[in-house]
Amino acid sequence: MEKKNIDWANLGFGYVKTDYRYVSNFKDGAWDEGALSTDDTVTLSECAGVLQYAQTVFEGMKAYTTEDGRIVTFRPDLNAQRLENSAKRLEMPVFPKERFVQAVLETVKANAAYVPPFGSGATLYIRPYMFGTNPVIGVKPADEYQFRIFTTPVGPYFKGGVKPLTIRVTDFDRAAPHGTGHIKAGLN
Numbered sequence: 001m002e003k004k005n006i007d008w009a010n011l012g013f014g015y016v017k018t019d020y021r022y023v024s025n026f027k028d029g030a031w032d033e034g035a036l037s038t039d040d041t042v043t044l045s046e047c048a049g050v051l052q053y054a055q056t057v058f059e060g061m062k063a064y065t066t067e068d069g070r071i072v073t074f075r076p077d078l079n080a081q082r083l084e085n086s087a088k089r090l091e092m093p094v095f096p097k098e099r100f101v102q103a104v105l106e107t108v109k110a111n112a113a114y115v116p117p118f119g120s121g122a123t124l125y126i127r128p129y130m131f132g133t134n135p136v137i138g139v140k141p142a143d144e145y146q147f148r149i150f151t152t153p154v155g156p157y158f159k160g161g162v163k164p165l166t167i168r169v170t171d172f173d174r175a176a177p178h179g180t181g182h183i184k185a186g187l188n
Contacts, residue, residue, distance in 0.1 A: 057087050081097060092142075104126060130146065133146050
C-alpha cells in the first residue's frame with residue numbers, strides 16, 4: 001500500500017482526518033454489528049448523556065510499521081480490558097473485547113496509507129471511545145451509546161524530547177479512594 005503524501009518527519013501530535021472510522025450503536029440493550037464509515041461527524045441531542053453528565057470513556061494506542069513493512073499494534077486486548085473497566089465504572093454497557101480488538105484491526109487496515117513508514121518517528125494514533133447518546137436530564141445513565149474508533153497520524157507527543165520541569169509535591173490526591181482516577185473517562 002502506498003503511503004499518503006505527508007511530511008512524516010515534521011508531523012506534530014494533532015488531528016489529521018483519515019479516510020475511515022468504526023462506528024457501532026447500542027440501543028434496546030444490544031450493540032449493532034458496527035461498520036466502517038467515511039463520515040467523521042457525530043450528531044447529538046443537546047441533552048445527550050455525554051454532554052450533560054460526561055458519560056464517556058476512551059482509550060488510546062498506536063499502530064506502527066515494522067522494518068519489514070508489517071503494520072502492528074501493541075496489546076489492544078489490554079486497552080479493551082481497560083475500556084471495559086471504565087465502562088462498568090460509569091454504568092455503561094461493555095463493548096465486547098473481541099469486537100474491540102477486531103474493530104481496531106479493521107480501522108487500522110482501512111487507514112493503512114496513514115500508518116507512517118518505518119523509521120519516520122511518527123505513528124498512527126488510534127482513539128477508541130464510547131459515549132451516551134440519548135437525552136438524559138436526570139442523574140442516571142443513558143440508555144443508548146455509540147462506540148467509535150478514529151485514527152490519526154501523529155508525531156512525537158513531546159517534539160524534541162521531554163524537557164525537565166520543577167514540580168511541587170503536596171498531600172493532595174487527584175484520585176479519591178473508590179473514585180474514577182484509575183479509569184479513562186471524560187470526567188477526569
